[in-house]
Amino acid sequence: MKNILVTGGAGFIGSAFVRHMVTTYPEYNFVCYDKLTYAGNIDNLLPVSDEENYRFERGDVADRASVRRVLQQYAIDTIVNFAAESHVDRSILDPDAFIHTDVVGVYILLDEGRKHGIGRFCQVSTDEVYGDIDEGLSLEDDRFLPNSPYAASKASGELMARAYCVTYGMDTVITRGSNTYGPYQYPEKLIPFFTTEAIDDRPLPLYGDGRQIRDWLYVDDHARGVDRVLHAGESGEAYNLAGENQRYNLEITRRILEILGKPQSLIRFVPDREGHDRRYAMSAAKARALGWRLTFDFEAGLEATINWYRENEWWWRKIKTGDYLDYYKHQYAERLESAQR
Ligand code: NAD
Ligand code: DAU
Numbered sequence: 429m430k431n432i433l434v435t436g437g438a439g440f441i442g443s444a445f446v447r448h449m450v451t452t453y454p455e456y457n458f459v460c461y462d463k464l465t466y467a468g469n470i471d472n473l474l475p476v477s478d479e480e481n482y483r484f485e486r487g488d489v490a491d492r493a494s495v496r497r498v499l500q501q502y503a504i505d506t507i508v509n510f511a512a513e514s515h516v517d518r519s520i521l522d523p524d525a526f527i528h529t530d531v532v533g534v535y536i537l538l539d540e541g542r543k544h545g546i547g548r549f550c551q552v553s554t555d556e557v558y559g560d561i562d563e564g565l566s567l568e569d570d571r572f573l574p575n576s577p578y579a580a581s582k583a584s585g586e587l588m589a590r591a592y593c594v595t596y597g598m599d600t601v602i603t604r605g606s607n608t609y610g611p612y613q614y615p616e617k618l619i620p621f622f623t624t625e626a627i628d629d630r631p632l633p634l635y636g637d638g639r640q641i642r643d644w645l646y647v648d649d650h651a652r653g654v655d656r657v658l659h660a661g662e663s664g665e666a667y668n669l670a671g672e673n674q675r676y677n678l679e680i681t682r683r684i685l686e687i688l689g690k691p692q693s694l695i696r697f698v699p700d701r702e703g704h705d706r707r708y709a710m711s712a713a714k715a716r717a718l719g720w721r722l723t724f725d726f727e728a729g730l731e732a733t734i735n736w737y738r739e740n741e742w743w744w745r746k747i748k749t750g751d752y753l754d755y756y757k758h759q760y761a762e763r764l765e766s767a768q769r
Contacts, residue, residue: 429505429506429658429659431502431505434510435461438462439511446473446482447651449655458482459485459504461489462486463488465525466752467514469747489537490528506548509534510552513526519578523578530578548663551601555708559579568667593663601657601664601667602667603667604667607642609647610729615744619680624744626690627737631694632684632696633763634695635677635701637697641677642677644726644729645722646671648724649669652720654669657720667715667720684734696769699763
């Protein structure tokens with residue numbers, strides 16, 4: 429491993445991975461390849477922009493010619509694919525871009541990677557491929573039951589990686605992360621959305637009864653988990669990166685308001701997300717056996733995250749304009765009209 433292509437590295441988790449890897453491994457070269465969609469943000473990479481072992485190339489993972497050029501130009505031997513459309517609500521409004529990036533894009537990366545003769549290919553996936561589980565913990569060999577267009581697109585990407593491993597002998601590994609939070613997360617996802625809305629004393633639209641359960645993982649622990657699987661994972665295997673920290677959405681929302689010193693009356697119970705999964709929960713035993721350890725406690729991680737949004741308004745205020753406001757209106761205006769306190 430010498431020249432690593434990190435696709436989707438300008439997004440939330442991809443940029444945390446790039447920031448971690450560029451400083452931890454000065455002996456490797458990193459090329460971040462990203463389309464810079466609404467969720468991609470070059471500001472996320474400012475901390476490494478002057479590093480000698482880091483380059484940025486703008487491009488689409490589904491653009492075969494562009495992918496080929498970058499693989500050749502930088503003599504890439506390893507790919508870590510974070511590139512995705514990642515927001516469930518947007519996949520319900522319009523699945524098109526999800527098929528383009530999360531299905532076709534993964535296929536193009538695998539196919540061009542194979543022809544170029546790369547070594548390891550790491551596909552970053554999600555606990556959502558298992559679907560809703562009532563009780564217990566999902567294990568890596570459990571069946572896939574994806575419920576949203578987003579989850580189905582991620583499951584498809586994984587299956588293609590598996591097929592390239594079995595059929596062509598490609599060296600693939602897969603990570604399945606749980607709900608991730610931390611600095612630099614686009615403010616459409618629960619924690620940064622509610623934090624930035626609450627800072628401005630605006631209502632927080634909680635779906636359904638707010639009793640859905642997610643398993644929360646701090647972004648730097650997620651990035652280190654991908655690093656561990658990349659270096660130590662067995663070819664053809666998948667690894668759950670679980671936060672082992674299950675919380676109700678309502679509990680998190682209440683805590684965000686408490687930390688910010690804002691009134692609980694900002695909470696609005698709005699009509700539910702269609703097909704909304706009630707609970708995700710995975711076992712992290714297999715990744716732990718590779719030596720991966722969680723280092724962030726949720727309470728401390730949440731406070732650090734909220735403080736980051738408090739102190740970095742320059743980062744998120746410019747995002748919450750233009751197209752963001754159109755999306756907000758589309759997703760929430762009607763819901764908030766029929767909201768209950
Ligand atoms: P994000 O939406 O913040 O970032 C996605 C990045 O991919 C952006 O920089 C975007 O510009 C880029 N991108 C999108 N389409 C592209 C294309 N066609 N070509 C090149 N680049 C493109 O996402 P995230 O939250 O950082 O998630 C990263 C990965 O981790 C995704 O694969 C996601 O499915 C997975 N994941 C996310 C979470 C989570 O809680 N956020 C949890 C588990 C797994
Ligand atoms: O589980 C891993 C997944 O976590 C990742 O694969 C996805 O990329 C990531 O977006 C995330 O998906 P979720 O749908 O769980 O995340 P989101 O932040 O959108 O929602 C978290 C929970 O909060 C979910 O139960 C829906 C609820 N929610 C979310 C929003 C945005 C609300 O109640 N109101 C909201 O406005």
